Amino acid sequence: MSTLDAATIKKQFPLLLREINGLPLVYLDSANSSQKPQSVIDSMTTFMEQSYAPINRSAYHLAAAATDAFEGAREKVQRFINARRAHEVVFTKNATEALNLVAYSWGRANLSSGDVVLLTHMEHHANIVPWQMLAQDKGIVLRWVPLTADGQLDLTTLPELLAGAKVFGFTAMSNVMGTITPVQQLCAAAHKAGAIAVVDACQYVPHNVTDVQAWGADFIAFSSHKMCGPSGIGVLWGREELLQAMPPFLGGGNMILDVRLDGFTCAELPAKFEAGTPPITEAVGLGAAIDFLTDLGMANVRQHEIEVASYAMRTLRERFGDDITLHGPTNVEVRGATFSLAFRGIHPHDLSQVLDQRNVCVRAGHHCAKPLMRELGVNATARASFYLYNDTADVDTLADALDSASDIFGS
Amino acid sequence: MPGLEDLYREIILDHHRTPRNRGELPPPAAHAVGHNPLCGDEIDVYLQVENDIVKDVKVGGQGCSISQSSASMMSQAIKGKKLPEVRALVRRFKGMMSIPDEDGNPIEPDPSVKLGDLEALQGVVKYPVRIKCATLSWNTLLEALAQS
Numbered sequence: 001m002s003t004l005d006a007a008t009i010k011k012q013f014p015l016l017l018r019e020i021n022g023l024p025l026v027y028l029d030s031a032n033s034s035q036k037p038q039s040v041i042d043s044m045t046t047f048m049e050q051s052y053a054p055i056n057r058s059a060y061h062l063a064a065a066a067t068d069a070f071e072g073a074r075e076k077v078q079r080f081i082n083a084r085r086a087h088e089v090v091f092t093k094n095a096t097e098a099l100n101l102v103a104y105s106w107g108r109a110n111l112s113s114g115d116v117v118l119l120t121h122m123e124h125h126a127n128i129v130p131w132q133m134l135a136q137d138k139g140i141v142l143r144w145v146p147l148t149a150d151g152q153l154d155l156t157t158l159p160e161l162l163a164g165a166k167v168f169g170f171t172a173m174s175n176v177m178g179t180i181t182p183v184q185q186l187c188a189a190a191h192k193a194g195a196i197a198v199v200d201a202c203q204y205v206p207h208n209v210t211d212v213q214a215w216g217a218d219f220i221a222f223s224s225h226k227m228c229g230p231s232g233i234g235v236l237w238g239r240e241e242l243l244q245a246m247p248p249f250l251g252g253g254n255m256i257l258d259v260r261l262d263g264f265t266c267a268e269l270p271a272k273f274e275a276g277t278p279p280i281t282e283a284v285g286l287g288a289a290i291d292f293l294t295d296l297g298m299a300n301v302r303q304h305e306i307e308v309a310s311y312a313m314r315t316l317r318e319r320f321g322d323d324i325t326l327h328g329p330t331n332v333e334v335r336g337a338t339f340s341l342a343f344r345g346i347h348p349h350d351l352s353q354v355l356d357q358r359n360v361c362v363r364a365g366h367h368c369a370k371p372l373m374r375e376l377g378v379n380a381t382a383r384a385s386f387y388l389y390n391d392t393a394d395v396d397t398l399a400d401a402l403d404s405a406s407d408i409f410g411s
Numbered sequence: 412m413p414g415l416e417d418l419y420r421e422i423i424l425d426h427h428r429t430p431r432n433r434g435e436l437p438p439p440a441a442h443a444v445g446h447n448p449l450c451g452d453e454i455d456v457y458l459q460v461e462n463d464i465v466k467d468v469k470v471g472g473q474g475c476s477i478s479q480s481s482a483s484m485m486s487q488a489i490k491g492k493k494l495p496e497v498r499a500l501v502r503r504f505k506g507m508m509s510i511p512d513e514d515g516n517p518i519e520p521d522p523s524v525k526l527g528d529l530e531a532l533q534g535v536v537k538y539p540v541r542i543k544c545a546t547l548s549w550n551t552l553l554e555a556l557a558q559s
Contacts, residue, residue, distance in 0.1 A: 366451035
């Protein structure tokens with residue numbers, strides 16, 4: 001008996017109840033983007049129908065109430081990740097923008113030619129390219145933590161790699177292999193070497209209990225749309241002292257205290273990093289998503305996904321043996337329920353096309369992690385990622401659909 | 412599996428299993444690399460042109476059944492052809508894939524250009540995401556032609 005009743009949960013997601021060509025939908029692409037529960041949809045609709053107004057700049061009652069709703073969402077995020085202060089939570093467009101903000105704002109102010117930024121071979125492009133852009137502009141040097149054969153970080157040379165580094169940027173959970181990294185240990189190692197720890201928590205936050213203080217992180221980034229919330233809003237959390245000392249990112253309205261012809265004065269946190277009208281309705285939706293997840297309990301979500309991941313690994317291996325490769329760790333303690341797979345030599349694109357015939361939605365491609373693809377020796381993988389609304393029956397459907405791919409490709 | 416017969420025609424699967432003209436050509440043959448940024452597939456087209464005739468063509472790289480079979484059939488279709496014929500074939504094929512011309516207008520099929528086996532790829536149009544797979548080698552061919 002599972003910790004969560006996925007069947008009951010699924011009923012709260014209108015889209016998951018859809019049938020296409022008379023078959024139910026088996027949505028296994030939540031690492032890409034998650035579906036939305038009714039409560040999130042309703043919160044946004046109700047807000048737009050009854051409460052929508054600009055925030056932070058008008059005195060009328062409606063605007064003040066909208067501001068409260070927006071700031072209420074920030075406080076929900078604060079509690080959800082156990083941040084010390086609500087104003088350490090900066091709303092961005094998505095996790096990608098949050099990581100760009102760190103590289104651009106903190107990076108430009110604190111890094112110069114020859115400074116070292118340590119990243120890992122399993123990063124998403126969002127935690128690679130901003131640093132590469134900085135390398136082009138400022139001449140910083142990038143180093144890379146390699147991987148073990150089972151898709152974990154190979155930390156044997158970490159002290160050497162960290163020597164002299166100013167930044168250690170790493171993912172808390174691989175979007176390709178589901179690998180969960182030892183964030184607390186990595187943050188401590190970064191600090192010991194005098195580096196700040198920048199954690200890409202985009203895949204981690206939707207699936208696990210997150211405690212930025214226990215981690216000892218300096219910055220973390222994540223997106224609403226992967227955690228049952230709407231797209232268009234993400235979060236950068238940063239330690240107050242660091243955010244205070246950083247120059248602003250984008251300039252414009254809302255981020256200033258004063259503008260004169262000869263210059264400007266920045267607003268206080270978090271407005272300093274929130275130029276222009278923010279995603280207001282989306283913040284309300286994110287707040288509702290956090291309520292939804294909190295009601296379920298993130299420890300229960302994690303436990304449920306451990307059960308589904310264990311069942312998936314067991315089932316796929318029993319049915320297909322060596323015909324299937326599941327990239328990443330086999331130990332569920334250090335992995336989530338995201339599986340990149342190779343199956344009987346069938347190209348991922350073809351595989352996903354055939355799975356789609358059974359409404360099994362998986363992503364085929366490089367998953368915005370081309371350096372990792374090269375490490376794995378593949379151009380692409382098919383990725384099945386499970387979430388709180390998936391259950392073991394979805395694993396069985398996936399396995400049946402995989403079988404039918406063999407029928408076409410005769411392998 | 413019902414529904415996919417139009418996409419995965421037997422001739423496509425045959426070219427996928429047994430791709431023709433696989434390999435490389437040494438310089439001075441032209442060499443272009445095409446990328447499908449969506450899926451990470453890469454394709455190499457090597458083109459040896461002599462007296463405005465495609466003397467030899469080889470295809471390398473990795474890809475799905477659609478991109479690989481399209482490249483394989485393309486290599487067969489252009490080998491020994493004159494360059495104007497090759498360009499006309501590219502145009503005809505792109506037209507079949509519903510890709511507009513440089514001005515954004517639909518490409519009218521030219522009945523004098525024979526597609527042969529390539530007609531098997533017609534079903535791809537029903538799967539818009541896969542059009543990029545089918546045209547990857549053709550765009551790469553155009554780059555190689557520009558070098559020749």
